Amino acid sequence: MGDQKQSNHEEEASPLLQPKSQPTPPEFLLGWTADGLPLGQASVVGQPMGRAPWNSSICACLGQNDHFCSSDLEVCLLGSVAPCVLYGSNVERLGSAPGTFSNHCLPYTGLYIIGNSCFGWNCLAPWFSYPSRTAIRRRFNLEGSYEALNRSCGCCGNILEDEAQREQCESACDLATHVFCHVCALCQEGRELRRRLPHPGFNAQPVLVMIPPSEQTMGREA
Numbered sequence: 001m002g003d004q005k006q007s008n009h010e011e012e013a014s015p016l017l018q019p020k021s022q023p024t025p026p027e028f029l030l031g032w033t034a035d036g037l038p039l040g041q042a043s044v045v046g047q048p049m050g051r052a053p054w055n056s057s058i059c060a061c062l063g064q065n066d067h068f069c070s071s072d073l074e075v076c077l078l079g080s081v082a083p084c085v086l087y088g089s090n091v092e093r094l095g096s097a098p099g100t101f102s103n104h105c106l107p108y109t110g111l112y113i114i115g116n117s118c119f120g121w122n123c124l125a126p127w128f129s130y131p132s133r134t135a136i137r138r139r140f141n142l143e144g145s146y147e148a149l150n151r152s153c154g155c156c157g158n159i160l161e162d163e164a165q166r167e168q169c170e171s172a173c174d175l176a177t178h179v180f181c182h183v184c185a186l187c188q189e190g191r192e193l194r195r196r197l198p199h200p201g202f203n204a205q206p207v208l209v210m211i212p213p214s215e216q217t218m219g220r221e222a
Contacts, residue, residue, distance in 0.1 A: 051143040055195050058181060058188045068195055075190040079183045084109040086186050087129050093193045094135060096200040126178035133174040136189055144170035145177060
């Protein structure tokens with residue numbers, strides 16, 4: 001009887017003899033990285049990053065009352081008077097490659113003129129400019145129009161469960177935003193880029209200028 005109590009006491013005291021509970025595997029949800037790529041389950045990268053809202057709404061054409069206020073007014077003026085210049089400036093900030101401004105501003109201007117001359121409104125240039133909105137949204141991991149609608153009213157949660165199909169829907173929403181709210185979309189993208197990226201001209205390396213010393217003359221004593 002005493003030996004049985006002693007063996008029971010040793011089993012209770014030794015933690016190695018007790019069965020260990022298996023850890024519950026963490027749940028990985030499908031999401032998107034900052035580059036717009038989907039993260040699968042059990043990804044080695046880690047859990048997906050949550051998409052952030054835009055710094056300003058699409059209807060905030062005059063911008064916000066912060067230290068970018070003057071830049072927001074410039075964006076609003078360019079979008080109203082010269083949207084081709086605003087679009088070229090946005091792509092130049094996003095791409096930062098030589099010739100980016102002219103390669104996008106000139107084709108946009110041609111489509112703008114053809115659309116207004118033949119159809120009476122700017123219906124061709126949005127088909128050329130909407131990929132910039134998709135690129136901005138993917139680069140900075142911003143939520144799209146579909147996700148914003150789902151967050152506000154919750155009516156589209158179960159329409160598209162697959163992330164790849166959801167991204168296709170977001171791209172279609174980018175196109176619709178540029179077609180029906182073109183100038184407001186360009187201004188929103190310009191405000192977002194000016195808050196996140198400096199102008200490519202500010203990234204130039206400083207140039208060291210060497211100034212030779214002035215010629216010195218020695219006077220002779222009489």
